[in-house]
Amino acid sequence: MSVTGRMKKMTLAELNRKKKADEKITMLTAYDYPGAQMAEEAGMDMILVGDSLAMTVLGHPDTVSVTMDEMLHHCKAVQRGATAPFLVGDMPFMSYHADPFEAVKNAGRFIKEARMDAVKLEGGENVLPAIEAIVKAGIPVLGHLGLTPQTATALSGYKVQGKTAAAARTIIEDARLLENAGCFGIVLEAIPSPLAELITDEMNIPTIGIGAGAACDGQVLVYHDILGLYDQFKPKFVKQYAEIKPLIVKAMKTYADEVRTGAFPGPEHSFSMKKEELKSLLERDMEWV
Numbered sequence: 001m002s003v004t005g006r007m008k009k010m011t012l013a014e015l016n017r018k019k020k021a022d023e024k025i026t027m028l029t030a031y032d033y034p035g036a037q038m039a040e041e042a043g044m045d046m047i048l049v050g051d052s053l054a055m056t057v058l059g060h061p062d063t064v065s066v067t068m069d070e071m072l073h074h075c076k077a078v079q080r081g082a083t084a085p086f087l088v089g090d091m092p093f094m095s096y097h098a099d100p101f102e103a104v105k106n107a108g109r110f111i112k113e114a115r116m117d118a119v120k121l122e123g124g125e126n127v128l129p130a131i132e133a134i135v136k137a138g139i140p141v142l143g144h145l146g147l148t149p150q151t152a153t154a155l156s157g158y159k160v161q162g163k164t165a166a167a168a169r170t171i172i173e174d175a176r177l178l179e180n181a182g183c184f185g186i187v188l189e190a191i192p193s194p195l196a197e198l199i200t201d202e203m204n205i206p207t208i209g210i211g212a213g214a215a216c217d218g219q220v221l222v223y224h225d226i227l228g229l230y231d232q233f234k235p236k237f238v239k240q241y242a243e244i245k246p247l248i249v250k251a252m253k254t255y256a257d258e259v260r261t262g263a264f265p266g267p268e269h270s271f272s273m274k275k276e277e278l279k280s281l282l283e284r285d286m287e288w289v
Contacts, residue, residue, distance in 0.1 A: 064093040066092050087115070128177055191212050
């Protein structure tokens with residue numbers, strides 16, 4: 001906090017300091033202006049505008065359907081709602097896979113148009129050229145290993161990754177490659193806790209876990225998951241801190257019932273008119289007749 005009581009802007013230097021000081025990093029997804037405002041008021045260190053909005057907000061069955069323009073639209077809204085947290089825009093499927101030039105161009109839009117502080121990419125060695133090019137262009141990159149939803153089909157679905165020694169070694173090597181390529185941090189999703197701990201202990205950059213155990217330097221969860229707003233499925237690693245959806249539905253139902261019965265709007269929700277003005281209106285109205 002600053003001397004005025006407002007949160008200071010989170011920086012990469014502060015995130016690195018937190019890792020070295022063993023202070024946990026808090027990260028939450030947000031997809032719109034009010035969500036970003038609430039995340040900031042709650043004191044989040046980081047906000048991820050995740051491509052999970054494809055499912056939680058736009059109603060798609062997976063994350064690959066969301067477009068660059070849709071991601072940028074939501075990133076802009078989040079940026080207007082939160083100034084203190086470190087903001088990360090999730091690069092959507094096929095926005096960084098074709099070639100490094102295209103990756104830099106798209107990453108640059110997140111920074112220039114949406115005013116994000118960084119971008120996030122999924123993958124290890126396979127996306128290294130894109131990461132290196134983006135970092136070289138001066139854009140901070142957050143890596144993402146383990147379960148990578150954009151390529152979930154190739155991973156045989158939404159399953160825990162790195163359960164065998166061979167698979168774990170691949171994730172460890174990818175983590176090393178991402179750090180060497182210049183990533184400022186790595187999201188570790190749905191991997192065994194001991195593996196996440198090994199990676200966290202080895203890395204000089206922060207690890208952000210989601211279904212990766214308590215040893216990570218920080219944690220991230222989806223806004224709609226922790227509030228019970230998205231109930232199509234609930235991953236094992238999600239802790240639901242509130243169940244808001246039934247309250248919202250109840251309020252909407254009560255509103256609909258009151259409209260049908262005439263209980264809403266009441267006099268307190270309506271605007272009055274001076275008697276003389278109403279009289280003048282009615283008299284003039286009679287002249288027209």
